[in-house]
Structure formats: structure tokens, C-alpha cells
Amino acid sequence: MTLRTISSSENLEGIPLLGVPSYPNWLTSARELCSPNNSLRVLVYINIRLSSLCFFLQKDIFNHRDILLVSFFNNNSVFWILNIYSDSLYSTLKYLKNTEMNISNLLIMTGDFNIRDNIWDPSFPHHLVISDDLMTIVDLFNLELSFPANYVPTRYSDLNSGSNSVIYLIFLQSGSTELNNHQIHPDLYLSSDHASLSVMIVIEDENINEVKYSIAKNSEEEANFIKKVSIAIKTIDILNLLNISKLEEVVNLLASSINSVWNKNSKNVKITKHSKSWWNEEYNYALNNYRTTRSLEVWKTFKSKVKSSKRNFFDTKIQEIANERCGPWELMNWVNKHKLPTIEAIKYNGQQCFKLGDLWNTFHSTFNMTLHC
Amino acid sequence: LLGQCHILDEIGDKLTLPWPAFLKGEFRLAIINCNNSSALGPNKLLWSHLKIIFKDDDCLNIIINIANMCIELGYWPSHFKRSTTIVISKPNKKSYNLPKAFRPIVLLNIVCKLIKKVIGERLQFNITSNKFIHPSQLGGLKFKSTIDAGVALTHIIHTGWIKNLSTSTLAFDIA
Numbered sequence: 001m002t003l004r005t006i007s008s009s010e011n012l013e014g015i016p017l018l019g020v021p022s023y024p025n026w027l028t029s030a031r032e033l034c035s036p037n038n039s040l041r042v043l044v045y046i047n048i049r050l051s052s053l054c055f056f057l058q059k060d061i062f063n064h065r066d067i068l069l070v071s072f073f074n075n076n077s078v079f080w081i082l083n084i085y086s087d088s089l090y091s092t093l094k095y096l097k098n099t100e101m102n103i104s105n106l107l108i109m110t111g112d113f114n115i116r117d118n119i120w121d122p123s124f125p126h127h128l129v130i131s132d133d134l135m136t137i138v139d140l141f142n143l144e145l146s147f148p149a150n151y152v153p154t155r156y157s158d159l160n161s162g163s164n165s166v167i168y169l170i171f172l173q174s175g176s177t178e179l180n181n182h183q184i185h186p187d188l189y190l191s192s193d194h195a196s197l198s199v200m201i202v203i204e205d206e207n208i209n210e211v212k213y214s215i216a217k218n219s220e221e222e223a224n225f226i227k228k229v230s231i232a233i234k235t236i237d238i239l240n241l242l243n244i245s246k247l248e249e250v251v252n253l254l255a256s257s258i259n260s261v262w263n264k265n266s267k268n269v270k271i272t273k274h275s276k277s278w279w280n281e282e283y284n285y286a287l288n289n290y291r292t293t294r295s296l297e298v299w300k301t302f303k304s305k306v307k308s309s310k311r312n313f314f315d316t317k318i319q320e321i322a323n324e325r326c327g328p329w330e331l332m333n334w335v336n337k338h339k340l341p342t343i344e345a346i347k348y349n350g351q352q353c354f355k356l357g358d359l360w361n362t363f364h365s366t367f368n369m370t371l372h373c
Numbered sequence: 374l375l376g377q378c379h380i381l382d383e384i385g386d387k388l389t390l391p392w393p394a395f396l397k398g399e400f401r402l403a404i405i406n407c408n409n410s411s412a413l414g415p416n417k418l419l420w421s422h423l424k425i426i427f428k429d430d431d432c433l434n435i436i437i438n439i440a441n442m443c444i445e446l447g448y449w450p451s452h453f454k455r456s457t458t459i460v461i462s463k464p465n466k467k468s469y470n471l472p473k474a475f476r477p478i479v480l481l482n483i484v485c486k487l488i489k490k491v492i493g494e495r496l497q498f499n500i501t502s503n504k505f506i507h508p509s510q511l512g513g514l515k516f517k518s519t520i521d522a523g524v525a526l527t528h529i530i531h532t533g534w535i536k537n538l539s540t541s542t543l544a545f546d547i548a
Contacts, residue, residue: 344470
């Protein structure tokens, strides 16, 4: 993920910008913003390529402003990740200690704990009582403190007084092979006073379906598909269509022959969130040209072509919506702030749905309820 | 009249209307206004594909034969009942943790949809031309709309005013 800083913390009218920064390729898991004074201090970003693992924010287990518990599925098992911010009064740790919730399969607990202790910071000479509370919680979750592969501070003081500290911690599953292997990146703290931490957690292989079969419109493959389907329909023998079993047979034959023609003519298409309705063959050529030459001039020509093409495409779209479909108000959504919904499991009859079967039953009973009334 | 007819009496045999075989024109007329950008159903065909395929009389005749046999045998093939359900999130919802924030759509086999369309057109024609349906039924009928319902309601109110009467309306939704 590329870290970016926003150019201003206020909009043009001088109103402070509040909320979660959203990126098209990342799902945001965060609680709703209650008030400007109660701003968010923890959030989780999940790459959309992992969205098939069904990440859910679990507010029902820990309903706390500074705790984000996110669940996901891997090979039919539920796993959890926990992101925490504990303020200088350690209120989150006290909450966790009092809640006494037992969660199995918690892969990682991480966050800013605001505790200096000589267990994880050798430059600090003391041991605090609150650290014992933290270790009790860690034991309860069957976790272990992970020591970094590179011993550097995680928080950098504004003043060059040397009071840098280690307060950002990672706890991993007890006995896990990833323990004591995480990295601290002091060069990646940008305008924040915290360094970035990274850890690789290996999960079981899961077939993440990133491709689908498709036939492009107005393509040669489409013309061929239509031609072959016509031939397949014509070859169907309907002379002995006299009983139910024969009718079933003919309809199934029709379906299977269309399906086999489809399989021969369709090709794998990668699923992305980027709309490229304005893209054409000319850009393919221009892009390939750049890839072979790697010349800056060619790149600039390509980018300017794409820019003007995009502008023309969206101008036409705006005209179509505003004039032909007579719905200029539909365009208002284009200029509003695009808020990505937070991920939370669907609730039905007070229970959260974690399994595909539960989800199916929920939708089935919600939308078919009227049938049985 | 009440003495002669009871609610539990069986309805006597009525005159049945003949169901002639489907015509190519009916299918071609039904397919004209189908949306080319509809999503792909379980049989991988789009309306735009079917429009081109059915320009060929031989292809259309085969589908018409299958449709005729469905009517004749009184049987709907199991493949026509297959569907793909897609769950779409409704836009601009504050929270997506309730099932009502989503809307499932069902994608059907379009050959089956076309046959159903032609049958629907015939039924509409027969019930309106033979006056099988009550004239105050406005929903689900061609050339009838909410405007008709509004005009009927205002007419009743105006008639009441002439007779110095007030009109009360009870509206209810049967789901």
C-alpha cells in the first residue's frame, strides 16, 4: 500500500476534514464517526484482492471506540485480527481485562499500547504493573509478544532529545513460526511520529477467484459465438419431440451445446474495480509502444491521449444523464464525498451470519417472507 | 339470487378457448424491446445475441417447436427453472449489516424468458379482449397505469361532491 499524506486537513470552506481516508483498492474497516470530538483512533485496511475471505468488523464482541476486531474466513475456519489503541490512561486495556472475552484463532493483536517497559524496550529501565495486565490479556488470547527482527524505536519524539520509545507492539499466536520476525520501518513514518511495522502471516491456500470468463462485446469472438450457437440450434433434432423425457433431453442438449460454444469462445478476464469503458485498441498500441521504448515522451503522449479520451467519455456520459435521461440530480453523487461502507457482518434475528449457508438462509427468509404470510 | 347460488357450488364447465401454435411474428415482436445490456444469465446468451440468431427462420422454428411442445405437454423443462441469484448492495446506506440493505436479483435463462413473454402477451390479449378481468383492475395490465387509478379516484370524489357527500379512502398494500 502506498502511504499518502493529504494536502490539507481542511476543505475549501475551512471546515476540518473528518473521517476515514478511502482508497478504491482497499476496503476500510472502521467504526462510524460519532462526533468530531470522538474521532477514530483505530482502523483496518484490507486489500480488495482478499475480499473473498469475507472480512467482517465484529462490534458485537468488543464495542469500544479504540478496539477493532475483524474476522475472516480461511478454509472454512474463522480467524481474527485485533487492532488496539490504548491511551495514556490505559482505558482500552482495562476494558479488555474486565470484558474477559475468550477468542480462539486470534492471529494477531497489534497497536499503540502507550506502555514503556523493559520487556520490549531495553533502553527503558523500569517494569510497569500495567504490563502485567497486558500480558494476562495476551495469555487469555493465546498470544505471545513478537520481538522485531530489527531493534529500533517505534515512536520518534519531535525533539531530538533521544526520548524515542517502543510502544507499538505486535502479539502473534503462541508457537507461531512468524514470531520474532516482524520488521520496524523507521523510514516510513511520514508526518506521523510512529514508524510502520510489518509482519507476514501465512494462511492456508485459498482459491481466490480473481478471473471470470467473458466474451467482449462487438469482438470477433462474439461474432463467432453467435454463428456457432446458430449452427448448434439448427442441428437439434425436434422430430420426435412427443413426450416429457424427450422435451427435457432436447432442452438439456440445447443448453449444453450453447455452453460448450461459450467455453470455446470466452476468455479469462481479470476482475478489477477500475472502469475502463473509455479504453480502446489505440491505447493498447500506445501502451505497448511505451513498454518497448520506455521513453518519457511516448509516456507523456499516451497519458495525454488517455486524459482527453476520459474527459470526452465522461462529458458524453454527463450529457446523456442530464439531457437524455433527464436526471441531472443523479450526477450529484459524483461530486459528493465517496464514502466506502464499513464492513460488518449481516445481522438477522440478532445473530451475525458468518457462514455462507447462514447468509443464504437470511436472504432466503428475508425476501421470501411474504410468500409464507 | 342468494337462494339459488351458493359460494361452495362448483363452477360449471366454461367454454375453453383454443391455443393456436406460436407464430414467428409473436417471438420477433416480443424480442424487439428487450434490453441489450441485460446481465448474462445461466445460459450465457444476451438479448443482443438472440436478436441476431432469431433473424434465421430455422433457428427460430426450433425454439417455437420447443415452446409449442411445452404447452401441448403441459410441462416446463427443469433447465428453464434454473437461475443465478446475484446480491447487490443498495446505494447510500448508512450501514450494510442488515439484509434489507441488499437486493437480490435473479438472472434467468433468456430463451425461457422469451417464451414466457410471448405467453404473457397472449394472456394479456385474451383477458382484455374477452373481458375476463374486472375493469377496475389496473395493476399489471398493459396500457393501464397509476394515472388511471388517480383519475378514477378523483372522479369518485367529484361525483360525491355533486351529491354533497364526502369520500373516505382506505389504502392497503397486499404483499
